Amino acid sequence: MTETGGSSGPEGTETPKPQEDTPTPPQGERSSSTAPEQQWQSPSGATTPPQSPPPSYQPYQPQAPQPNWKVGLGRPGVIPLRPLNLTDILDGAITAMRRYWRMVFGAAAVTAVLTAAINLVGLLLVDTGADLERVRDLGPAATDQELMNQMLSILGGTLASSFITLVATLLGTTVLTGFLTVLMGKAVLGKPVTFKEAMKEATPRLLPLLGLTVLYTLAIMVAAIFCLLPAIIPFTFWALASPAFILERGTVMEAFRRSVKLVSGMFWRVFGILLLATVISSFLASIITLPFSFSAFMSIFGNLDQVYIPSTGDLILQSVGTVVAQTIVGPFTALVTVILYIDQRMRREGMDIELARAAGITPPPPPQAW
Numbered sequence: 001m002t003e004t005g006g007s008s009g010p011e012g013t014e015t016p017k018p019q020e021d022t023p024t025p026p027q028g029e030r031s032s033s034t035a036p037e038q039q040w041q042s043p044s045g046a047t048t049p050p051q052s053p054p055p056s057y058q059p060y061q062p063q064a065p066q067p068n069w070k071v072g073l074g075r076p077g078v079i080p081l082r083p084l085n086l087t088d089i090l091d092g093a094i095t096a097m098r099r100y101w102r103m104v105f106g107a108a109a110v111t112a113v114l115t116a117a118i119n120l121v122g123l124l125l126v127d128t129g130a131d132l133e134r135v136r137d138l139g140p141a142a143t144d145q146e147l148m149n150q151m152l153s154i155l156g157g158t159l160a161s162s163f164i165t166l167v168a169t170l171l172g173t174t175v176l177t178g179f180l181t182v183l184m185g186k187a188v189l190g191k192p193v194t195f196k197e198a199m200k201e202a203t204p205r206l207l208p209l210l211g212l213t214v215l216y217t218l219a220i221m222v223a224a225i226f227c228l229l230p231a232i233i234p235f236t237f238w239a240l241a242s243p244a245f246i247l248e249r250g251t252v253m254e255a256f257r258r259s260v261k262l263v264s265g266m267f268w269r270v271f272g273i274l275l276l277a278t279v280i281s282s283f284l285a286s287i288i289t290l291p292f293s294f295s296a297f298m299s300i301f302g303n304l305d306q307v308y309i310p311s312t313g314d315l316i317l318q319s320v321g322t323v324v325a326q327t328i329v330g331p332f333t334a335l336v337t338v339i340l341y342i343d344q345r346m347r348r349e350g351m352d353i354e355l356a357r358a359a360g361i362t363p364p365p366p367p368q369a370w
Contacts, residue, residue, distance in 0.1 A: 073352055076190035076359035081352040084343040089273060093335035096187050103195050104331050107179045112326035115172035116319040122164030123315055170217065172326075174210045177334050178202040181246040184338040189359045205246055212245055212252045236271040237263050243341040262344040270340060277336040285325040292321025 073081040078099060079092040097104050182202045186193040216238050224231035237260050244262070245255035263270050345351035356362075 073356040074361045077188040083347045089339050092339045108330045109327040111172040111176045112323045115168045116323045118168035119165045120319045180334045240341040243338045277333050281329045281333050285329045288325040289321040
């Protein structure tokens, strides 16, 4: 036994003295006597807190594809199925002209030839050239009454030829608009269509469409007599009546009401796009027809005292230029109008979802609310 009263150990060994009780630090804490582990510090000297353990990996679950804002619900045809901007509308018209060029330019050429033929016959029948020759033959000794009589005769002939031109233009515009509207309705969905199918679908609607076009034109002309600004109102509010009449298969008055409803709230946007399309078409048409009106153009630089009197050859050459210009440029404005109608319906009525379903595209489910 030892002095402390404990049992003795083996011989030759000493019993170790019991160490002083050192408090054991709680779990999760470090002893103050232990040297701290090295930690990364930021350049400012602040200690970077220890990183949390990596999260546990979960099995991969595929998510539903989100629609791309560039194509919306897809692009089965010539335009993406989403609200369109100006570039989309112009590009859609050009793409349709390029993709369906046989039908587009074929229909435009037929209507342009018929329109130019009617216009040429009207000019030859009215024969304003004879009145111009009489004015030229009067000379400086003519009295004011004689000049007035000849000017009234020229004015009457000009109004008559203008009326014939207007009628021919309305007929050609009606046929081309009806055909291209049906074509664009198929082109948006990317569906194949033939010339016969498009004409078969558009033909029953052409006569009422002609009445709609006449009312639309008269409204613009009557408003333009008073001022240019009132003419903008029917020009814009009723601009979408033709595609609404063809595609929705309603009555003429329902088409006018539908156009007003679609344009309301976006008047200046619709007007700006239509005005830009008209300016582009007019500019290109003037460039194309300029070589065919060379005689009339050169008369500007001739003797101003001489009255330019177009010959029959000049009239025929100008008619050929008009046919070429209307064949190339004519479809552009009509296609822009149809695309603008579809864009307004996608913006207001969610037509992009209906078009996607018609094209065989399954729209993604709507996002769930938390």
